[in-house]
Amino acid sequence: MTVDDARTGVPRSLRVAAAVGWRALVVVAALYVIGQVLATLASVVVPVAIALLLAALLTPAVRWLVEHRVPRGVATTVVMVGGLALLTGVLTFVVMAFVNGVPDLALQLTAGVDALVTWLRDGPLHISNQQLTDAQQEVLAVIGENQGSLTTGAITTAATIGETLAEMLLVVFTLIFFLLGGPQIWQFLLLGVPSDVRSRVDVAGRRSLAALVSYTRATAAVAVVDAVAIGIGLGVLGVPLAVPLAALVFLGAFVPIIGALVGGGAAVLVALVANGPVSALIVLAIIIAVMQLEGHVLQPLLLGRAVRLHPLAVVLAVATGLVVAGIAGALFAVPLLAVLNSAIRSLRSPSDEYVDPAEVRSSEPEESGPPEPGHDRHPDTSGDTSPPGVSGDTSPPGVEVPAQAVPR
Template sequence: MNPSNIRVVNLLPSALAVLGVILALYFFSQVSASLMAVTLAVLLASALNPVVLFFERWMPRGFAALFSVLLLLGGFIGLGALAMPPIVEQLGSVNLPGTVGEAQAQLEKLAQRYPQLSPLVQPERVEQFQAQLTEWLSASAGSLLDWAVKAVGLVFTGLITLVMVILALSSPAPLIGGVLGAFPPQHRTKAARALAQILVQMGAWGRATLTIMLATGAIMAAGLYFLGVKNWLVFGVLSALGELIPNIGPIVSSGLPVLFTAAEDPQKALYVAIFALVFQQLEGAVLAPFLLGGAGRMHPLSVTVGVLLFGSVFGIVGAFLTVPFLIVIKAVYEHFYLAGNPRPELTDEVAQALIRGDVGEELAREQEREDILKEQREKAAKAEAEAQKSQPGSAEKKLSMQEVEQMLTAGGDAQERQPAQQSPLAQQSQPAPQAISAAPAVQVISSSPAAALSRPETGPAAAEPDQHR
């Protein structure tokens, strides 16, 4: 073995990174309930910020925040008071053993029509399923104390979340300033832009999701009512709650009324399935794009994979927090990674060629187009250089004798004055680093964050040095 071919690789950083990821996942899985409360507070604060800005015209921001949260809470309490009595009545009429018996009768009819299904309706299997269902119901009834404790904990977590929302909306500037201050000065501009994108997209997603939930629940309940489905209001509420879990939740919640109706009337179940399928297509093609707009701009496959990954790690809480997690990851990736490593822009023709399998030819054409553009840019730069040479005195400013004498008498100050002799274009391309102070942080939450951060700083405030550095 040649010693010169031996390479020593330090795997300690990679091992520490993997260990850090594992420990982080374990930590977040242990505090998933608290993590959901904090994330929900950020979502509600981002979604209610425009409402607070509206009421801030007539009252202080603290009272505007409190009034906005109470208005939202009152709306939910009012809807619950209207919907809870019929929901309780319909839940009381649910007879699971009777539904199982009706389903068994329907399966026996299908087995008589299709003998291939006869092994599925054997009496032994049906009795075993009924015994398991009875055992599960008995265990659920026996753990009423556990359910009561969980309900009390859920109410307490909800109250803490509302308090966090009120505090965040009342005084957001110190919070945002603290988050930005945790970054080094040279990265605070990127962090501010990423935070602005996160707040805007989370707020838009939260408002759109709430609207979609209300619309989905109302339309599904009305459709099931006109189709004559029992417990139509319960299934409508389940359809609304299913919107909290992207892509997977609506499918599961729409399938429940189909299964329960199939046990009584298979033909009606077919109509229910058609209605649910048509509504899901309309929601995905019209309602969701119209309400969500550009919030997130993520592919449905990415969201579905995120639901599976975060759901497997954090459970139902992770499935609910998939979109907020992806919004944060996307903003950090765009403003910290892509900002310093811009990816080459590939046209849609390249993607279509990759799907067809002839991407080589399309990439060759793309390379030809890039070569032509490069040649045109070189010709334009050469023509500009020749034009500058033909006009003496325009490309470089000549120093007068008085300026030369001042530079000679200044001594070492001449090196400091050299950057001032650069062209205006060079001066614009080298902006002076400036730490983010609390003033831009207020603009991030009080108005449009993206617009506030995109405006260049002018006036005396821009020239003041950072006193906190």
């Protein structure tokens, strides 16, 4: 029996399934290897990814200063110093508010525990004082038995703090070079792309990073609105630790869905312990109203069509990131999805094949679709002598390309 006879004896559907199957296995194996490499280098990959997000947030300020004839090095220094000063001031304010509010919260928590014990003793359960005392002694015994583990955990926490500080320094160091030498970094990365598709990859990279800029800025704006609105509600209701809880809501806004649940749940829990069920229900209503405002007004208005993602895609991305890489995976899942979505759309669009990168710098991210009739995809840039990366509002951080990579 020849090979052709054997091939004709196998149903076509089975041959197609086998071909797709082994290719899928190769892709899964490649993704697994990449995942293992990234997990091994997590101490480097995560700080670089955070620096990239911060660069997307701070690049507009650097670009504005450069457009006003401020040297790029000076502009980077001003933005970095100003950002660090602002971050330090906010963190100091939040920590001081937390420290000042903890004693009152502790007193209210003690009163709440006493009320719970009274209800357990005098309520429908009728638990005796001896049973409550035995439960307290069991808790103390468990703590005593696990004192060694707790001490080891404290030492591990100290080591983790040291690693965190080192990673923070790496974030700052990387961010400086992203803001200062981003154009050169992008040019260097483009050298690894074949010359016949370099312009197309350049456009896809510009559009994907422009989507990242839009996503980061919009998410920061939404986080500020959420934190201010919920913080004002907590302050009006007299809930302790209103400022730290508002800061937690701000940080949680960068992790879609899970962050809102954690920040909102903490606010409701503190309101329940401190002020009772009525205050907790009011806080819950405020959080739901703010989330509705965010989902139906702020995000569609600020993000636009370019980085608008289906809610199911967002949920699945966050869940997958959380399972694969924990909190870091949940944080970077949606930005990565937005970048991939924009890059794939650009690579698949025939209209982006010969687009001038200067046009991408000066266009909004949502204009990545086919051009309008009569729109010139081949503008004359021979007389443009302005430095690359300066014009426009949505160009990604450090996305520039040598002139020879631009098709004529």
